[in-house]
Amino acid sequence: MRCSQSTAPRTASLLGPGVAAPCPRHRQPASSSAAPATSPLPADRTTNASRASSSQTASTSGRVSNGNGASISSAVRRTSSPYSVLVHDLHHRLGPKGAKRPVLNGVDLQIRRGSLHMLLGPNGCGKSTLLKLLGGLMTPDSGQIDTDLPSGFVFQNPDHQVVMPTVAADVAFGLGRYNLSEAAVSSAVRSSLRLVNMEDFMYRATHTLSGGQRQRVAIAGALAEDPKLLLLDELTTFLDREDQFGVLQAVRSITQASGDVTAIWVTHRFEELQFADAASYMENGRVVFTGSPEEAKTFMRKLGAPV
Numbered sequence: 414m415r416c417s418q419s420t421a422p423r424t425a426s427l428l429g430p431g432v433a434a435p436c437p438r439h440r441q442p443a444s445s446s447a448a449p450a451t452s453p454l455p456a457d458r459t460t461n462a463s464r465a466s467s468s469q470t471a472s473t474s475g476r477v478s479n480g481n482g483a484s485i486s487s488a489v490r491r492t493s494s495p496y497s498v499l500v501h502d503l504h505h506r507l508g509p510k511g512a513k514r515p516v517l518n519g520v521d522l523q524i525r526r527g528s529l530h531m532l533l534g535p536n537g538c539g540k541s542t543l544l545k546l547l548g549g550l551m552t553p554d555s556g557q558i559d560t561d562l563p564s565g566f567v568f569q570n571p572d573h574q575v576v577m578p579t580v581a582a583d584v585a586f587g588l589g590r591y592n593l594s595e596a597a598v599s600s601a602v603r604s605s606l607r608l609v610n611m612e613d614f615m616y617r618a619t620h621t622l623s624g625g626q627r628q629r630v631a632i633a634g635a636l637a638e639d640p641k642l643l644l645l646d647e648l649t650t651f652l653d654r655e656d657q658f659g660v661l662q663a664v665r666s667i668t669q670a671s672g673d674v675t676a677i678w679v680t681h682r683f684e685e686l687q688f689a690d691a692a693s694y695m696e697n698g699r700v701v702f703t704g705s706p707e708e709a710k711t712f713m714r715k716l717g718a719p720v
């Protein structure tokens with residue numbers, strides 16, 4: 414969906430001549446936020462439009478009520494906690510009004526800041542729902558969520574989120590909502606592309622990219638907004654093996670180079686565990702295991718999985 418609302422004029426040259434810039438809100442939740450330590454963005458920016466309550470408190474500490482019985486803390490608490498994600502007793506139901514059924518049944522989860530944390534589990538166990546709640550795309554029925562902010566979300570199908578004609582324009586897409594100079598936008602775009610090893614593709618047409626390259630562009634689009642938490646939902650589903658590992662390697666380098674950017678990587682491909690710092694396994698709306706990749710493999714073998 415495109416919005417006729419014009420973009421901030423300063424991003425016009427990157428978006429390209431004659432290209433009407435889409436309203437960043439309509440890219441939500443494809444690329445809700447995100448990146449490099451040298452970000453030109455204002456420190457008090459609010460990048461996750463769908464998470465109004467959390468963006469209000471991004472520069473403070475403590476919790477805010479989301480008005481729905483749940484309590485969401487949005488403080489970045491580097492000094493007081495080594496965790497970028499703390500989830501306690503999270504419950505959520507989905508479905509039509511009057512016929513909702515439980516999807517998350519008391520999720521507890523702790524994820525270390527700066528880690529690449531993989532989330533595994535059978536189809537329908539609640540992985541995507543948990544990710545959406547962490548990203549503030551939905552409000553939980555009850556429970557507690559503390560995360561670093563801002564967060565950036567990238568989904569499974571790059572065709573749904575790489576929407577601009579050129580790589581540079583696509584990465585600059587979400588920056589249209591900030592009043593940035595052209596130089597600042599260009600710098601954010603370039604450094605984000607560098608982080609995913611796509612700097613040489615800056616002026617390429619997006620339709621000429623492979624699936625893995627498009628996913629890396631989508632990640633760069635999230636990174637351009639300087640996220641502290643990357644939420645990545647089955648990014649390699651449609652990719653061949655080479656692209657799969659290229660994308661994974663890019664995410665791993667981002668977490669390792671930054672030290673304070675955390676990535677949650679949802680996957681059903683067990684071979685990806687080798688890239689993880691830690692992993693959790695979900696079943697029936699709960700996290701039933703968290704540990705090292707090796708421990709995760711042992712756990713899943715006991716369940717009969719072909720790990």
Ligand SMILES: Nc1ncnc2c1ncn2[C@@H]1O[C@H](COP(=O)(O)OP(=O)(O)O)[C@@H](O)[C@H]1O
Binds near residue numbers: 534542543
């Ligand atoms: N919008 C929705 N309405 C009703 N049920 C839903 C909705 N979205 C997901 N579900 C159900 O919630 C459960 C968990 O879904 P999901 O979080 O997508 O699981 P996973 O990502 O682990 O495959 C599934 O049974 C799914 O059918």
Ligand SMILES: [Mg+2]
Binds near residue numbers: 540541542
């Ligand atoms: Mg899913």
